[in-house]
Amino acid sequence: MTDKASKPAKLVGVKGMNDIMPPESLRWEHLEQQVREQMARFGYFNVRTPIVEPTPLFVRGLGQNTDVVEKEMYSFVDRLNGESLTLRPENTAGLVRAASEHALLHDGPKRLFYMGPMFRHERPQRGRYRQFHQVGAEALGFSGYEADAELILLAHQLWQRLGLTGISLELNCLGQPAERRAHKEALVAYFQAHLAQLDEDSQRRLLTNPLRILDTKNPQLQALVNGAPQLIAFLGPQSLAFFDGVKAILDANGVPFTINPRLVRGLDYYNLTVFEFVTDQLGSQGTICGGGRYDYLFEEVGGKPAPAVGWAMGMERVLELLNVQGKQAVTPEVDVYAVVDKTDHLPMAMAQLQGLRAQGLVVHMHARGQTGDVQSMGSLKSQFKRADLSGARFALVFGQDEAVRQVVGVKNLRDREAAQTELAWGDLQAWGASIARP
Ligand code: ATP
Ligand code: MG
Numbered sequence: 001m002t003d004k005a006s007k008p009a010k011l012v013g014v015k016g017m018n019d020i021m022p023p024e025s026l027r028w029e030h031l032e033q034q035v036r037e038q039m040a041r042f043g044y045f046n047v048r049t050p051i052v053e054p055t056p057l058f059v060r061g062l063g064q065n066t067d068v069v070e071k072e073m074y075s076f077v078d079r080l081n082g083e084s085l086t087l088r089p090e091n092t093a094g095l096v097r098a099a100s101e102h103a104l105l106h107d108g109p110k111r112l113f114y115m116g117p118m119f120r121h122e123r124p125q126r127g128r129y130r131q132f133h134q135v136g137a138e139a140l141g142f143s144g145y146e147a148d149a150e151l152i153l154l155a156h157q158l159w160q161r162l163g164l165t166g167i168s169l170e171l172n173c174l175g176q177p178a179e180r181r182a183h184k185e186a187l188v189a190y191f192q193a194h195l196a197q198l199d200e201d202s203q204r205r206l207l208t209n210p211l212r213i214l215d216t217k218n219p220q221l222q223a224l225v226n227g228a229p230q231l232i233a234f235l236g237p238q239s240l241a242f243f244d245g246v247k248a249i250l251d252a253n254g255v256p257f258t259i260n261p262r263l264v265r266g267l268d269y270y271n272l273t274v275f276e277f278v279t280d281q282l283g284s285q286g287t288i289c290g291g292g293r294y295d296y297l298f299e300e301v302g303g304k305p306a307p308a309v310g311w312a313m314g315m316e317r318v319l320e321l322l323n324v325q326g327k328q329a330v331t332p333e334v335d336v337y338a339v340v341d342k343t344d345h346l347p348m349a350m351a352q353l354q355g356l357r358a359q360g361l362v363v364h365m366h367a368r369g370q371t372g373d374v375q376s377m378g379s380l381k382s383q384f385k386r387a388d389l390s391g392a393r394f395a396l397v398f399g400q401d402e403a404v405r406q407v408v409g410v411k412n413l414r415d416r417e418a419a420q421t422e423l424a425w426g427d428l429q430a431w432g433a434s435i436a437r438p
Pocket of ligand 1: 090120127130131132133134265285287290313314315316317
């Protein structure tokens with residue numbers, strides 16, 4: 001068929017969900033590696049929970065009136081049993097569910113971390129996607145403020161090892177439920193006295209979740225919100241002492257922070273400490289990491305009560321910040337590119353190369369693209385062009401002349417002047433050891 005109209009339509013990915021391709025994926029792997037090492041230093045172990053969870057886990061865990069539950073969840077009905085399932089919009093609820101289900105805390109508290117894709121139906125824009133990735137660190141079963149401080153120190157040091165600057169820490173204390181109730185009453189009274197100034201969204205929230213009004217992104221409401229009663233005035237001595245404990249540890253570590261009394265976080269499960277790491281270098285999506293204490297979440301999802309604290313970091317935003325700060329490329333190290341003149345020499349060449357890889361060298365072998373005919377490996381000239389493109393330090397030449405004498409040609413690709421030399425087949429491993437990177 002030659003009729004154009006009969007060609008199948010080109011399929012493209014889902015809006016707001018990104019493909020991560022090389023070389024970009026190298027930057028991801030670098031970040032992931034840094035995160036794993038940093039977690040290990042603090043004794044946090046990796047957990048992998050399913051991407052799909054029962055919908056009630058999020059409704060109960062995050063709160064019915066949160067942005068995520070109200071409008072951002074990818075939920076669907078399992079056709080086989082009618083159960084409502086949801087693509088995880090965050091990982092804390094799933095992790096707490098898993099910890100309860102497996103009685104993970106039976107022999108003491110646990111330090112855990114996760115890393116992976118999350119799903120929220122948001123309007124896609126810079127730093128905001130529908131599939132995005134989070135790293136999270138969670139200290140489960142720890143009741144003392146030292147766990148809160150440790151988690152903040154962990155993140156703070158991660159920015160340092162990534163070479164990031166211009167990140168500030170905002171801190172607040174949400175107190176305990178009774179203190180929040182007293183504050184909420186005062187808040188409702190205040191907003192009711194200024195009802196006409198509220199936007200439609202906030203008027204609705206006044207009835208459902210008035211605290212959330214403080215989280216508003218409407219610039220017209222900022223003055224009103226700034227004048228609202230502050231929770232800190234309702235905190236009792238225990239909550240204040242807890243907050244002081246966190247602050248003293250941060251001070252001792254020279255970690256600067258500002259107290260932001262309006263920091264409430266978007267999800268319902270927090271108490272006592274909440275914090276965000278923010279930057280002004282990413283436009284309006286400036287929060288790169290946020291978290292806090294959630295001592296009531298275990299109970300909320302039907303588990304045995306346990307105190308806990310944690311944070312989640314947006315990987316896309318951290319990578320974008322690295323980008324903005326000029327810390328972009330991670331170049332792959334290639335040691336050897338193998339040039340093979342004809343198909344007859346492939347078995348011998350590929351056996352030799354396997355030995356070099358076993359020694360830890362990075363070896364790319366020339367292989368035919370779409371245009372090669374069955375017999376030809378393509379011209380040596382075009383193969384050398386590929387060798388240069390690969391960034392390899394050396395080209396190894398498996399050619400006819402060389403094969404007869406049981407040698408391979410060696411060309412130093414970083415030194416144009418250097419002549420091509422030769423190596424006996426039997427000396428290849430020793431040569432490999434001699435060029436190994438430390
Ligand atoms: P925001 O106020 O930006 O919507 P949030 O309070 O909804 O953030 P959290 O649920 O606390 O975000 O998630 C922790 C981190 O995950 C955020 O600080 C951010 O870095 C990242 N994040 C959240 N939603 C997205 C998204 N849709 N796309 C990319 N990153 C996101
Ligand atoms: Mg959000």
